[in-house]
Amino acid sequence: xxxxxxxxxxxxxxxxxxxxxxxxxxxxxxxxxxxxxxxxxxxxxxxxxxxxxxxxxxxxxxxxxxxxxxxxxxxxxxxxxxxxxxxxxxxxxxxxxxxxxxxxxxxxxxxxxxxxxxxxxxxxxxxxxxxxxxxxxxxxxxxxxxxxxxxxxxxxxxxxxxxxxxxxxxxxxxxxxxxxxxxxxxxxxxxxxxxxxxxxxxxxxxxxxxxxxxxxxxxxxxxxxxxxxxxxxxxxxxxxxxxxxxxxxxxxxxxxxxxxxxxxxxxxxxxxxxxxxxxxxxxxxxxxxxxxxxxxxxxxxxxxxxxxxxxxxxxxxxxxxxxxxxxxxxxxxxxxxxxxxxxxxxxxxxxxxxxxxxxxxxxxxxxxxxxxxxxxxxxxxxxxxxxxxxxxxxxxxxxxxxxxxxxxxxxxxxxxxxxxxx
Amino acid sequence: xxxxxxxxxxxxxxxxxxxxxxxxxxxxxxxxxxxxxxxxxxxxxxxxxxxxxxxxxxxxxxxxxxxxxxxxxxxxxxxxxxxxxxxxxxxxxxxxxxxxxxxxxxxxxxxxxxxxxxxxxxxxxxxxxxxxxxxxxxxxxxxxxxxxxxxxxxxxxxxxxxxxxxxxxxxxxxxxxxxxxxxxxxxxxxxxxxxxxxxxxxxxxxxxxxxxxxxxxxxxxxxxxxxxxxxxxxxxxxxxxxxxxxxxxxxxxxxxxxxxxxxxxxxxxxxxxxxxxxxxxxxxxxxxxxxxxxxxxxxxxxxxxxxxxxxxxxxxxxxxxxxxxxxxxxxxxxxxxxxxxxxxxxxxxxxxxxxxxxxxxxxxxxxxxxxxxxxxxxxxxxxxxxxxxxxxxxxxxxxxxxxxxxxxxxxxxxxxxxxxxx
Numbered sequence: 001x002x003x004x005x006x007x008x009x010x011x012x013x014x015x016x017x018x019x020x021x022x023x024x025x026x027x028x029x030x031x032x033x034x035x036x037x038x039x040x041x042x043x044x045x046x047x048x049x050x051x052x053x054x055x056x057x058x059x060x061x062x063x064x065x066x067x068x069x070x071x072x073x074x075x076x077x078x079x080x081x082x083x084x085x086x087x088x089x090x091x092x093x094x095x096x097x098x099x100x101x102x103x104x105x106x107x108x109x110x111x112x113x114x115x116x117x118x119x120x121x122x123x124x125x126x127x128x129x130x131x132x133x134x135x136x137x138x139x140x141x142x143x144x145x146x147x148x149x150x151x152x153x154x155x156x157x158x159x160x161x162x163x164x165x166x167x168x169x170x171x172x173x174x175x176x177x178x179x180x181x182x183x184x185x186x187x188x189x190x191x192x193x194x195x196x197x198x199x200x201x202x203x204x205x206x207x208x209x210x211x212x213x214x215x216x217x218x219x220x221x222x223x224x225x226x227x228x229x230x231x232x233x234x235x236x237x238x239x240x241x242x243x244x245x246x247x248x249x250x251x252x253x254x255x256x257x258x259x260x261x262x263x264x265x266x267x268x269x270x271x272x273x274x275x276x277x278x279x280x281x282x283x284x285x286x287x288x289x290x291x292x293x294x295x296x297x298x299x300x301x302x303x304x305x306x307x308x309x310x311x312x313x314x315x316x317x318x319x320x321x322x323x324x325x326x327x328x329x330x331x332x333x334x335x336x337x338x339x340x341x342x343x344x345x346x347x348x349x350x351x352x353x354x355x356x357x358x359x360x361x362x363x364x365x366x367x368x369x370x371x372x373x374x375x376x377x378x379x380x381x382x383x384x385x386x387x388x389x390x391x392x393x394x395x396x397x398x399x400x401x402x403x404x405x406x407x408x409x410x411x412x413x414x415x416x417x418x419x420x421x422x
Numbered sequence: 423x424x425x426x427x428x429x430x431x432x433x434x435x436x437x438x439x440x441x442x443x444x445x446x447x448x449x450x451x452x453x454x455x456x457x458x459x460x461x462x463x464x465x466x467x468x469x470x471x472x473x474x475x476x477x478x479x480x481x482x483x484x485x486x487x488x489x490x491x492x493x494x495x496x497x498x499x500x501x502x503x504x505x506x507x508x509x510x511x512x513x514x515x516x517x518x519x520x521x522x523x524x525x526x527x528x529x530x531x532x533x534x535x536x537x538x539x540x541x542x543x544x545x546x547x548x549x550x551x552x553x554x555x556x557x558x559x560x561x562x563x564x565x566x567x568x569x570x571x572x573x574x575x576x577x578x579x580x581x582x583x584x585x586x587x588x589x590x591x592x593x594x595x596x597x598x599x600x601x602x603x604x605x606x607x608x609x610x611x612x613x614x615x616x617x618x619x620x621x622x623x624x625x626x627x628x629x630x631x632x633x634x635x636x637x638x639x640x641x642x643x644x645x646x647x648x649x650x651x652x653x654x655x656x657x658x659x660x661x662x663x664x665x666x667x668x669x670x671x672x673x674x675x676x677x678x679x680x681x682x683x684x685x686x687x688x689x690x691x692x693x694x695x696x697x698x699x700x701x702x703x704x705x706x707x708x709x710x711x712x713x714x715x716x717x718x719x720x721x722x723x724x725x726x727x728x729x730x731x732x733x734x735x736x737x738x739x740x741x742x743x744x745x746x747x748x749x750x751x752x753x754x755x756x757x758x759x760x761x762x763x764x765x766x767x768x769x770x771x772x773x774x775x776x777x778x779x780x781x782x783x784x785x786x787x788x789x790x791x792x793x794x795x796x797x798x799x800x801x802x803x804x805x806x807x808x809x810x811x812x813x814x815x816x817x818x819x820x821x822x823x824x825x826x827x828x829x830x831x832x833x834x835x836x837x838x839x840x841x842x843x844x
Contacts, residue, residue: 122544122584127666137665148664153609154600158666159581162544163757175754176634178576178703187575189703189753212598212837233754242570243559244549244580245667251756281600281611283838331611331837332597332655334673335585415634415753416705 001268003397005094008106011042017391017400018042023088024259024402025224027068028112035068035115040259040402041092044106051105056091056098059083070118070260074206074223074338081206081223085264114169114258114402117226118204120162121339123254124329125200125230127156128320130274131348135360140238152278155320155328157342158245160230165254165341168404174382174411175252177236191411192233194365194379197386198346199298199356201315202228202256203322205340213330216287219323221336225266227257227296227388227404228343234359234379254343257388257404265399269293269392271316273324284328290321296347296390298356300371303383308371311361313347313354315390382410423690425819427516430528433464439813439822440464445510446681446824447646449490450534457490457537462681462824463514466528473527478513478520481505492540492682496628496645496760503628503645507686536591536680536824539648540626542584543761545676546751547622547652549578550742552696553770557782562660574700577742577750579764580667582652587676587763590826596804596833597674599658613833614655616787616801619808620768621720621778623737624650624678625744627762631752638709640748643758647688647744649679649718649810649826650765656781656801676765679810679826687821691715691814693738695746706750712743718769718812720778722793725805730793733783735769735776737812804832 004020005012011019018024018040028045029035038045048065051057057065059080064073073080091098127133130147133156137146150156166172174195180187206223213221230250237249270289279285294315301307320328325342346356355361358379361369368376380386388404426442427434433441440446440462450467451457458471470487473479479487481502486495495502513520549555552569555578559568572578588594596617602609628645635643652672659671692711701707716737723729742750747764768778777783780801783791790798802808810826 141665150600150602150609150661150664154662156662156666157669159583159669161581161756163759164755173755177754178572180572180575187572187703189705192754211839214838236754239572240576240578241665241667242572243563243663243667244578245663245665247579247581248750248754248756251751252754281609283611328670329673332599332614332658332670332674333586333595334583334670337585416636417633 002395004089006041006092007094007096007099008042008044008092014396015398016042017398017402019397020089020092021394021397022261022265022399023085024261024265025070026117026259027115028107029115030107030111033107037065037070038107039088040109043109045109045112046102047105047107051102054101056101057084057087068115071339074118077207078220081262085262114167116167117258117260119339120165120341121337123160123162123165123341124157125160125250125343126320126325126345128318128325128345129347129356130319131317131350132346132356132360135348135355139359139364153280154284155325157325157329160254160343161251162341164251165256168255168258168402168406170253170255170406171409172231172253172255172406173409175233176411176415177233177248178239179235180239181235187239192236194234195408196232196234196358196379197298198230198232199296199311199313199388200228200230200346201344202226203326203342203344204260205326205336205342206338208338209330209336211330211333213327215284215323215327218326219290221326222263222322224260224262226260227390227401229255229386229388229404229406230343231255253406255404255406257401259402261399261401266292266392268394273321274319283331284324286321290323291316291318292392294390294392296388299387299389300377301385302371302373302375302381305373307387310369311353311355313349313356315347317347317349318344380408382408384408424817426511428463428514429516429518429521430464430466430514436818437820438464439820439824441819442511442514443816443819444683444687444821445507446683446687447492448539448681449537450529451537452529452533455529459487459492460529461510462531465531467531467534468524469527469529473524476523478523479506479509490537493761496540499629500642503684507684536589538589539680539682541761542587542763543759545582545584545587545763546579547582547672547765548742548747548767550740550747550767551769552741553739553772554768554778554782557770557777561781561786575702576706577747579747579751582676582765583673584763586673587678590677590680590824590828592675592677592828593831594653594675594677594828595831597655598833598837599655599670600661601657602661603657609661614658616656617830618654618656618780618801619720620652620654621718621733621735621810622650622652622768623766624648625748625764625766626682627748627758627764628760630760631758633752633755635749635752637706637745637749641712641745643748644685644744646682646684648682649812649823651677651808651810651826651828652765653677675828677826677828679823681824683821683823688714688814690816695743696741705753706746708743712745713738713740714814716812716814718810721809721811722799723807724793724795724797724803727795729809732791733775733777735771735778737769739769739771740766802830804830806830
């Protein structure tokens with residue numbers, strides 16, 4: 001499918017992230033408009049609350065767009081998702097007779113603030129990139145035990161905290177935590193000195209389930225995708241993660257990009273998972289291409305300085321798709337809900353520059369990453385701004401996700417409002 | 423404090439679980455009443471929705487009790503919690519002039535169905551009983567590595583699934599899952615053969631936080647407690663839990679008792695945590711007695727047969743209090759929300775009969791538990807009804823939690839609606 005032209009001229013550039021082919025969903029506000037649902041088209045946002053009020057958008061079961069979250073639309077199900085996309089495509093296409101009625105509901109993106117695009121019901125993070133798992137396993141447990149015995153059989157995952165998911169642009173505060181370095185006799189309570197990023201995709205569950213679902217059913221339940229940075233305190237993680245997994249090390253923040261790129265927009269970019277090294281059990285087998293060919297990269301800008309690309313990889317590097325992860329998530333009967341967010345796991349490729357975390361890029365702090373400013377990084381420094389980028393390259397057009405960015409603020413001098421007595 | 427007498431006569435028996443000293447909060451319905459908030463008093467439930475409508479209960483910021491959840495009252499904060507308890511105590515006390523106006527709002531418990539008493543925001547499970555951690559660690563990792571190095575320094579916890587928390591009485595379906603026994607060459611997808619209970623207390627977070635909180639602040643944030651059974655598929659857990667912790671093994675269901683026993687009702691039963699083997703870092707130290715002297719026991723009834731007490735222990739056996747767990751939960755800045763539920767971890771004592779799971783009671787299946795029916799159990803069998811019980815023994819009165827019960831249904835013959843092709 002080539003570029004679909006819109007009467008919003010900025011949407012028609014071959015490298016613009018938000019052409020008519022994309023139509024991603026977000027929540028925005030301006031100085032005069034309260035937070036509400038919006039759809040990106042070129043440099044503009046269509047105010048869905050006003051378009052719906054004016055009956056330019058009309059869907060059974062609505063209204064959907066007055067509240068500042070896309071959950072109501074998700075709940076309405078795939079039929080309604082398709083109707084909405086068809087209506088938006090008609091309204092915004094070149095030559096649309098509705099242009100006059102719609103044009104007044106467009107807001108320049110430059111005037112908008114972005115908010116969380118949906119209410120996160122629960123958040124699960126996976127560990128489904130083989131290069132990442134091998135790299136981290138080698139550092140934490142040695143090369144013989146790098147890949148755990150179960151890794152090639154199930155997409156390993158753990159539950160995270162929905163309350164800590166924030167939208168792109170939210171500053172992130174370096175956490176204090178309990179940690180014990182190799183040279184420490186006893187654990188200390190101190191700011192994390194090994195604070196890191198994880199380059200991931202997030203899949204948003206748009207339909208509930210109550211019992212085990214197949215991989216095919218799971219794919220149908222997914223509403224869309226966002227970029228996701230699972231900020232990680234490696235020193236806290238190393239001390240706490242045995243035997244029950246990461247906990248506080250992952251609880252400071254998880255940042256997502258502000259635009260939900262729908263599964264429909266990504267349809268043309270489906271690719272299969274890599275060849276299986278061990279055949280999966282039937283309930284987890286691929287039934288079609290369920291990864292996507294997405295170019296992903298990370299930039300790091302020290303305080304007041306320019307950004308350096310520190311990593312570049314592709315979502316097709318994952319060993320398990322989000323559909324496989326979601327199917328595994330339900331095997332024991334775990335009910336899934338509208339708004340559940342599944343982090344893919346860190347997406348690393350085979351080459352050094354394709355590694356999706358500083359832990360891997362600097363190999364645990366032993367091989368510093370060089371920045372264009374002349375500085376180096378083993379882990380993140382106060383004031384660093386970290387940004388994830390993602391695009392799919394179509395035939396004369398681009399599907400972009402918008403930036404997933406956050407600036408690291410220094411740790412609080414005293415984490416407790418009330419002093420704790422020694 | 424002795425028994426406080428009520429004009430509801432059944433509440434005045436020394437061994438009744440719901441005297442005026444208790445006043446636990448639940449959500450109930452009857453054949454004619456939709457689910458709504460209620461307060462247990464003796465054998466009756468005070469219909470809070472009608473009492474509030476009739477202005478017999480009057481709290482600033484209300485109405486609170488029409489919706490089928492106690493979250494709105496929790497959000498109102500400790501001042502309102504105290505006002506409510508004071509009003510209820512006045513209304514229901516012997517000699518209350520309001521008796522005539524209130525009596526019509528009492529519903530016999532025998533006619534009521536109980537529902538989830540609150541909306542669970544997120545669910546976290548801890549591993550904070552030392553006897554349990556030592557027992558399980560010995561079985562999973564050998565006696566030398568029984569207690570992980572971090573165990574005496576932090577209350578180990580992991581995030582669970584709020585969507586799988588159910589109220590007492592809900593049947594639980596034996597799950598399928600991926601597992602690999604010691605004699606299996608490869609993993610299999612099969613029903614769990616080692617399905618188990620975990621006897622725990624659940625602490626309900628009644629106030630939000632946005633940054634690290636002290637142990638004292640954490641104690642003030644807790645609204646109340648329930649009994650909690652964290653059903654666990656041990657064979658699935660053994661295969662999946664490394665390196666990132668339990669996932670599907672704990673996702674089938676977590677059952678809670680229907681009545682929230684408030685912190686105020688438990689005030690007289692506070693006891694300190696056991697002596698510290700290693701001094702805790704200052705931010706996790708006890709600042710007062712924050713455990714409770716609660717007699718806890720478990721009964722198991724095979725299908726169609728009588729129940730046997732299989733374990734008896736006490737909440738004071740915990741090494742960490744819920745307040746310490748909550749404080750630890752916030753160290754990295756993790757925001758806590760109204761309705762968060764914290765499982766204490768399995769509560770086991772030193773003696774065999776004081777072990778809070780079948781895994782421990784049968785020592786991994788090697789020492790079967792004998793039932794009064796003549797049967798034995800290593801793990802749960804289809805049709806078994808498992809019930810947790812808990813009471814605090816006061817001066818001439820009892821504070822009860824109500825039962826936390828669930829019956830184990832057999833696994834589905836085919837877990838997928840649509841057959842998966844081999």
